[in-house]
Structure formats: structure tokens, C-alpha cells
Amino acid sequence: MNARAEPQLLRQISNRHLDSLEEEAIFILREVAGAFERPTLLFSGGKDSLVLLKCAEKAFGSGRLPYPLLMIDTGHNFREVTDFRDARAKELGAELIVRSVEDSMKRGTVRLARPDESRNVHQSVTLLEAIDEFRFDALIGGARRDEEKARAKERIFSHRDSFGQWQPKAQRPELWTLFNTRLAPGEHFRVFPISNWTELDVWQYIERENIALPSIYYAHQRQVVERKGLLVPVTELTPPRAGEEVVTRTVRFRTVGDITCTCPVASPAANASEVVAETLVADVSERGATRMDDKTSDASMEKRKKDGYF
Numbered sequence: 001m002n003a004r005a006e007p008q009l010l011r012q013i014s015n016r017h018l019d020s021l022e023e024e025a026i027f028i029l030r031e032v033a034g035a036f037e038r039p040t041l042l043f044s045g046g047k048d049s050l051v052l053l054k055c056a057e058k059a060f061g062s063g064r065l066p067y068p069l070l071m072i073d074t075g076h077n078f079r080e081v082t083d084f085r086d087a088r089a090k091e092l093g094a095e096l097i098v099r100s101v102e103d104s105m106k107r108g109t110v111r112l113a114r115p116d117e118s119r120n121v122h123q124s125v126t127l128l129e130a131i132d133e134f135r136f137d138a139l140i141g142g143a144r145r146d147e148e149k150a151r152a153k154e155r156i157f158s159h160r161d162s163f164g165q166w167q168p169k170a171q172r173p174e175l176w177t178l179f180n181t182r183l184a185p186g187e188h189f190r191v192f193p194i195s196n197w198t199e200l201d202v203w204q205y206i207e208r209e210n211i212a213l214p215s216i217y218y219a220h221q222r223q224v225v226e227r228k229g230l231l232v233p234v235t236e237l238t239p240p241r242a243g244e245e246v247v248t249r250t251v252r253f254r255t256v257g258d259i260t261c262t263c264p265v266a267s268p269a270a271n272a273s274e275v276v277a278e279t280l281v282a283d284v285s286e287r288g289a290t291r292m293d294d295k296t297s298d299a300s301m302e303k304r305k306k307d308g309y310f
Contacts, residue, residue, distance in 0.1 A: 013280065015204045021197055022205070025055040027177070028156060028193040032138050033066045035181040036189070039138040043069035043096070044077075045085030046256045047213055048142030051202055052194060053088070054211055068095035070139070072127050074119040075102045076237055076259045084214040099130040116237070118260040128164045131188060138181075138189045146198045147285060156195045162186030199254070199286050200279045207272035216253045219270045224249050230263040254286040 032039050041056060043049045056065055069089055073082070089096040101119045104110040104126045112119070131139070145152045155171045157179045172180045181189065194202070206213065223234040225244040231251060232238055237259050240246050251264035252275070269275045 015208055018205050025193040026059040029056050029059040032191050036138040038136050039067045040070040040136050041067055041140040045081045050211055051205055052142045054209055063093045065094050068097050071098045072123045073098050073100045074258045080214045080216050081256050099126050101126045120258040120261050138191055140191045143192045144197050145195050156192055158190040160188050203276045203279050219250050219252050219268050221248055222251050232263055
């Protein structure tokens, strides 16, 4: 991808559609505030949650969010992102609740098969424990349908049963922007206000609204190894394997998650405008290009969602 090679595309593309996407997101955020007693907004400090937070600011006013922010921390997150998360929550004066997979491990509710196993999938356990602790009845997330096949099946108001499970064949119809928010005891909803956005929409919105992001979303130098078609960052958690060559590349992250399963892409894009240009010509989804945990099988994400994943 070469952002500087596509200036003509930037001149031709319009962002007027962002107004209707933003309006829909604001409507959904207000609907959640009015329909549920104990909602929360999932906030990782990543680009999608920051876009969602910007829409929430517009929906309710700066410093007036009607629900707390919730982060499920694997303990293997990029420091640039968690530091940015804390600073942004403090700037807004928002309540930030952090619950850790490591605490679930201490309680014995999460057990790793091996010490170097990715903790990403185990977030489901910690999330369900947080839901039970705070009795959350709606969790607002930044997932989008264009990310992955299983996400494309999901409703904006995604019903979860008393075990936190998602049943794709039991989802409720959403006609004419009418949402059935009825819950039985122990059930809850996952709500996705930017479900209809694409990766390009997100970056256009970031550019238009001048939304600050963690630095790793833009071009920087990083040591990586090539593995299964991905650029794996070299860290204490992801050391090079025997025979792998460590090289320093100019990269950025398209999406950010647990260090053990998130990879950067080669890119010189140093700002949102240049990322928009790259995204215009990208032929692989952001998860497909960067997430090792989605490459285990075509159904890996759907299985995790059925078990309570975001």
C-alpha cells in the first residue's frame, strides 16, 4: 500500500455520508441510555472505541456521558494504547472500569493451556464476570459488520442469553430502526452503533473530526518477523522463532488488540489522510491482514462469539 500514490482518489472521495452514519450512531447511543438501567461503553483506547466515544460526546455533551467506560484488560496490551485509554478517560472525566484477565486467572476461572497462550479468547470469561459484578444490561461496543463474517450476521442490538451466549438464529428483527430491547432476568444486549460503518468510514471520520489516536496507528519503526503471511512484532511475548530473521520495518497497526495476536502492516502512512488513501486500495479486511487468532479457522470468530466474546 502506498498512500502517497493515490492523491487523485482523495480528491474524488466524498465524506458527506458520514453525517448520516454519525446521526445513526448518536440515535442508538441515546436509545441505549433511555432503554436500559445499567449500560456501559466498552472502551479499549483503540480507533473504533475512540470514534464511538466521539459520537457519545456529541450525543450527550462533553463530560456528560450517562454510562461508565469498561475495559477488559488481558495484561498483554500495547502500552501506548492503555496509556492513551487512561488519559482520554481522565480528560473526559468519565468513570473507567478496568477488569483484568489476570484477576480471573488468580480466581481460577481462567486457566491457560500453556504460559505463552494468547489471553485474547479468555476475555469472554472476565467480561461475563464484570457483567455479573455490575449487573450491566447493555454493553456498547465498536464492532463493525465489515470486519469479519461472523460480525456481519450480528444485529445492532445483539441479544445475549443468561450465559452471555450469542445465538445467530435467534436474533431479533430490526425493521424501520425499531429495536426490541426486552430482556428476561440475567440476559443482556451487546449494542453496536457503528455496525454499518466500514474501515474507510472510520478513518474518514477520524480525519474529519481530528480524533487523536495512539501513536502505533501511524507509521513507525518496529522490529518484526514474517510468519504465515503476517508481520509479527518482536516483543517479550512474541519472540522470534528458530530460523526467523528479525528485520526493522516501517509499519502501522490497522487494528489493535492483544500483543500475542495482533500484527502491524507495512505502511508509510503518517496521518489520517494518508491512511484513508491506503484504505481505499486495500483488498484485505483489517482483521484478515492483522489478526493471528482469526486464522485458525473460518468459524473461529463465530465460535468465540457464541461463547460470550465481544
